[in-house]
Amino acid sequence: MIATLKDLLGEKVSFDPSVLEAHGKDTSYPEIHPPAAVVFAVSVEDVLKVLSWCQKHHTPVIPFGAGSSLEGHIIPQSPAISLDFSLMNNILEVYPQDFLVAVEPGVRREELNQALRDTGLFFPVDPGANATLGGMAATNASGTTTVRYGGMHQNVVELEVVLANGDILHLGRSVRKTSSGYNLKDLFIGSGGTLGIITRLVLRLYPIPAFVHTMRVFFPGLTEAAEAAYRIMASALPVARLELLDELSIKVINRDLKRTYLEKPALFLEFHSSTGTAIEEESAIANKLVRVAGALDINVAKHEQERADQWEARHHFYWAFVHSNPGCLYYTTDTAVPISRVTELVTYAQQLLTEMRLEGSIVGHVGDGNFHTLIATLPEEYSLAEIFSELLVNRSLELGGTATGEHGIGLVKRKFMEAEHGAALDWMRQIKALFDPEGLLNPGKIV
Amino acid sequence: MIATLKDLLGEKVSFDPSVLEAHGKDTSYPEIHPPAAVVFAVSVEDVLKVLSWCQKHHTPVIPFGAGSSLEGHIIPQSPAISLDFSLMNNILEVYPQDFLVAVEPGVRREELNQALRDTGLFFPVDPGANATLGGMAATNASGTTTVRYGGMHQNVVELEVVLANGDILHLGRSVRKTSSGYNLKDLFIGSGGTLGIITRLVLRLYPIPAFVHTMRVFFPGLTEAAEAAYRIMASALPVARLELLDELSIKVINRDLKRTYLEKPALFLEFHSSTGTAIEEESAIANKLVRVAGALDINVAKHEQERADQWEARHHFYWAFVHSNPGCLYYTTDTAVPISRVTELVTYAQQLLTEMRLEGSIVGHVGDGNFHTLIATLPEEYSLAEIFSELLVNRSLELGGTATGEHGIGLVKRKFMEAEHGAALDWMRQIKALFDPEGLLNPGKIV
Numbered sequence: 001m002i003a004t005l006k007d008l009l010g011e012k013v014s015f016d017p018s019v020l021e022a023h024g025k026d027t028s029y030p031e032i033h034p035p036a037a038v039v040f041a042v043s044v045e046d047v048l049k050v051l052s053w054c055q056k057h058h059t060p061v062i063p064f065g066a067g068s069s070l071e072g073h074i075i076p077q078s079p080a081i082s083l084d085f086s087l088m089n090n091i092l093e094v095y096p097q098d099f100l101v102a103v104e105p106g107v108r109r110e111e112l113n114q115a116l117r118d119t120g121l122f123f124p125v126d127p128g129a130n131a132t133l134g135g136m137a138a139t140n141a142s143g144t145t146t147v148r149y150g151g152m153h154q155n156v157v158e159l160e161v162v163l164a165n166g167d168i169l170h171l172g173r174s175v176r177k178t179s180s181g182y183n184l185k186d187l188f189i190g191s192g193g194t195l196g197i198i199t200r201l202v203l204r205l206y207p208i209p210a211f212v213h214t215m216r217v218f219f220p221g222l223t224e225a226a227e228a229a230y231r232i233m234a235s236a237l238p239v240a241r242l243e244l245l246d247e248l249s250i251k252v253i254n255r256d257l258k259r260t261y262l263e264k265p266a267l268f269l270e271f272h273s274s275t276g277t278a279i280e281e282e283s284a285i286a287n288k289l290v291r292v293a294g295a296l297d298i299n300v301a302k303h304e305q306e307r308a309d310q311w312e313a314r315h316h317f318y319w320a321f322v323h324s325n326p327g328c329l330y331y332t333t334d335t336a337v338p339i340s341r342v343t344e345l346v347t348y349a350q351q352l353l354t355e356m357r358l359e360g361s362i363v364g365h366v367g368d369g370n371f372h373t374l375i376a377t378l379p380e381e382y383s384l385a386e387i388f389s390e391l392l393v394n395r396s397l398e399l400g401g402t403a404t405g406e407h408g409i410g411l412v413k414r415k416f417m418e419a420e421h422g423a424a425l426d427w428m429r430q431i432k433a434l435f436d437p438e439g440l441l442n443p444g445k446i447v
Numbered sequence: 448m449i450a451t452l453k454d455l456l457g458e459k460v461s462f463d464p465s466v467l468e469a470h471g472k473d474t475s476y477p478e479i480h481p482p483a484a485v486v487f488a489v490s491v492e493d494v495l496k497v498l499s500w501c502q503k504h505h506t507p508v509i510p511f512g513a514g515s516s517l518e519g520h521i522i523p524q525s526p527a528i529s530l531d532f533s534l535m536n537n538i539l540e541v542y543p544q545d546f547l548v549a550v551e552p553g554v555r556r557e558e559l560n561q562a563l564r565d566t567g568l569f570f571p572v573d574p575g576a577n578a579t580l581g582g583m584a585a586t587n588a589s590g591t592t593t594v595r596y597g598g599m600h601q602n603v604v605e606l607e608v609v610l611a612n613g614d615i616l617h618l619g620r621s622v623r624k625t626s627s628g629y630n631l632k633d634l635f636i637g638s639g640g641t642l643g644i645i646t647r648l649v650l651r652l653y654p655i656p657a658f659v660h661t662m663r664v665f666f667p668g669l670t671e672a673a674e675a676a677y678r679i680m681a682s683a684l685p686v687a688r689l690e691l692l693d694e695l696s697i698k699v700i701n702r703d704l705k706r707t708y709l710e711k712p713a714l715f716l717e718f719h720s721s722t723g724t725a726i727e728e729e730s731a732i733a734n735k736l737v738r739v740a741g742a743l744d745i746n747v748a749k750h751e752q753e754r755a756d757q758w759e760a761r762h763h764f765y766w767a768f769v770h771s772n773p774g775c776l777y778y779t780t781d782t783a784v785p786i787s788r789v790t791e792l793v794t795y796a797q798q799l800l801t802e803m804r805l806e807g808s809i810v811g812h813v814g815d816g817n818f819h820t821l822i823a824t825l826p827e828e829y830s831l832a833e834i835f836s837e838l839l840v841n842r843s844l845e846l847g848g849t850a851t852g853e854h855g856i857g858l859v860k861r862k863f864m865e866a867e868h869g870a871a872l873d874w875m876r877q878i879k880a881l882f883d884p885e886g887l888l889n890p891g892k893i894v
Binding site: 095097098099100120139140141142146147150151153154163167168169170171173174175176177178179180181182183184186187189190191195206207208209210230233234235236237238272273274275277278281282285336337338339340341367368369370400401402403404405406407408409413416417420421422423424425427428430431432434435446447 | 542544545546547567586587588589593594597598600601610614615616617618620621622623624625626627628629630631633634636637638642653654655656657677680681682683684685719720721722723724725728729732783784785786787788814815816817847848849850851852853854855856860863864867868869870871872874875877878879881882893894
């Protein structure tokens with residue numbers, strides 16, 4: 001039966017076991033479930049063909065970007081077609097005068113910014129991984145720069161989506177604001193391929209800041225670091241990145257990247273400004289604020305290379321941690337809480353790691369109240385990491401927070417949906433049933 | 448039959464003809480249709496009582512804030528209950544350390560900012576009118592500061608809504624970001640009371656900027672003004688307001704407010720910064736940019752009073768225009784286009800005003816590509832203004848723009864929904880039918 005897919009899509013279909021396996025795993029979910037076939041789409045027409053085949057054969061379809069998600073979003077739960085967008089990766093048009101760009105869903109964010117370089121503009125959303133823009137919209141990605149530029153909701157102005165029934169919808173407009181009709185664009189952003197399949201995006205761009213100032217500040221403890229973060233947020237300084245790293249994270253980075261950072265809880269900061277004098281003065285204020293909060297040591301990156309090194313360290317942290325804990329499975333938590341509760345939740349996470357004798361590091365987008373605990377366990381002890389996450393999410397929800405700040409619900413976090421959303425969960429399920437009555441689109445995820 | 452409402456809600460119900468009339472009109476829609484009764488809710492319980500009564504008696508209910516909307520959002524289309532929130536106006540809790548505030552829907556934005564004054568924080572969304580926060584969320588309001596701080600989508604983190612069936616949903620969380628579940632919060636923002644009734648909001652707050660710099664710049668023509676606006680946007684300067692006013696707007700302001708502004712197309716600008724030196728330097732750059740674009744005259748407001756005067760002029764413009772054209776009806780267009788198309792659409796609007804011999808002024812949030820044409824006509828010629836708006840919206844849509852940047856669809860713009868949304872309109876209608884199968888919630892609006 002699956003062979004008939006070839007009749008429809010020819011060489012775009014792959015049954016190669018290594019290809020299937022690569023589409024049956026993400027960056028963190030521990031189990032591999034290869035799909036029945038992978039289709040490499042190059043056009044909306046291909047997407048429509050796959051959907052009509054899937055409908056006819058009652059087979060689910062799972063959109064696939066870079067496979068860099070972490071919550072099992074793209075793992076089949078039954079025999080399914082993985083619809084890979086890596087070949088549908090054209091930058092369709094740059095509109096520099098509108099600060100917009102139209103892309104196919106398979107374009108990756110680093111390639112996009114590379115292509116934009118000559119325009120003086122950039123796309124700011126930076127989840128660390130070199131994800132596809134389609135995948136980033138599907139999971140509502142954000143990251144280190146969200147404190148200043150927002151995440152995908154704020155930075156996607158237009159989406160083309162194909163529904164289960166083959167309807168092609170154009171959601172949103174290429175404008176900076178609209179109040180026209182129901183906001184379906186933001187309903188589809190973050191819906192993880194469960195309501196429709198994204199086939200085109202228009203994204204917002206920003207002028208590359210003329211002056212960038214990068215700092216690393218080290219503190220005696222996490223409380224002081226969190227206090228400094230709050231002061232920075234309250235100052236209205238043009239902070240573009242505000243990242244917390246705990247002692248163990250710094251140790252792991254020092255070891256893996258041969259750095260000599262002070263092994264203490266740290267804030268990595270970046271300010272974006274439009275004038276040289278402004279940034280000098282802003283950095284003097286930041287300096288004073290972090291000192292008042294108890295900073296032990298302040299390092300200012302003077303050159304672009306030094307800046308690049310600092311953010312490489314932050315972005316490489318996941319892999320540094322993996323290299324430091326070979327032969328393990330890795331689990332990443334993703335809670336976000338009201339800003340004033342960050343210290344409380346971070347402290348709780350650290351105590352829990354100690355109590356449970358788990359090897360874990362805390363890093364996070366502390367300006368947004370969002371942090372990750374990265375845990376390494378032996379495969380046979382993986383359930384301990386799951387228990388840790390469950391306890392942390394429950395505490396986050398008690399503090400008014402969320403189960404997931406930026407990774408999405410996927411498969412792993414479904415069990416928290418009822419606690420977080422209450423009566424709204426049933427309405428989410430009704431929306432799923434409305435758009436996908438036969439359950440063809442990435443079933444078993446989110447709702 | 449309507450009298451039984453009193454049994455349920457007592458003194459909260461009004462049949463006073465002047466009260467009914469005040470709830471049967473908005474700021475701009477020309478017809479008055481009084482509701483059958485007005486209920487002044489003070490609690491969620493009251494809302495539930497009204498809904499159950501409406502369900503039993505098959506009578507629509509229309510949430511009412513300040514009546515400052517412009518597109519007929521709150522005008523009954525058949526005998527209906529107007530559910531007034533002006534008494535449900537408590538600021539429930541300020542969370543300064545989280546940059547959040549919880550409010551009831553009847554709180555007005557000026558009162559909110561007054562109450563916040565001692566915290567050093569403010570709520571930025573500023574549509575001009577002193578609207579209620581519930582109404583602003585329902586219509587997805589934005590305004591002069593949206594270019595920097597975003598509109599209601601970005602600044603409401605949590606909504607409590609009551610559905611037609613009495614379900615009470617809590618949408619979103621009190622965090623700066625979440626990727627948990629489908630984004631129903633943003634589906635309800637801008638849904639104009641057609642999907643549910645907002646009974647509580649949590650809003651984002653920002654530190655009051657330490658340094659504010661306000662400029663008025665006059666240009667020989669609109670093209671130069673639009674060019675200057677583009678250069679400002681491309682500069683990455685911390686622009687917080689970027690307003691365009693045409694020659695006639697300035698004349699009207701001079702006449703009504705006894706100002707002596709140069710009667711030429713102008714940009715009114717504001718920059719928010721965190722240091723004194725920064726703002727001096729930023730303003731020097733802005734000065735240079737507008738000169739290169741052809742500025743005739745640049746005025747910098749040095750004192751707070753001068754700043755207040757400038758923005759009073761901008762906000763008072765609607766009433767200045769009304770006073771200058773007594774005995775007329777007034778129509779406000781609300782198109783938004785990609786930034787590069789603003790000059791083209793403004794020029795088209797001006798030519799059309801001349802061709803159609805209409806008295807009209809253009810003002811707008813040009814940094815967001817959104818502008819308004821305010822038209823005064825004799826009552827018997829009102830249809831000319833409607834034709835003007837239709838032609839302007841059609842051109843806006845051709846240019847990739849939207850029928851409404853910030854006022855919403857309401858009643859007036861429904862005819863453009865199909866042209867703007869295509870196949871998505873039918874899905875919006877299905878969502879309406881899902882949440883409100885009996886059509887009790889503000890029927891005849893948006894979809």
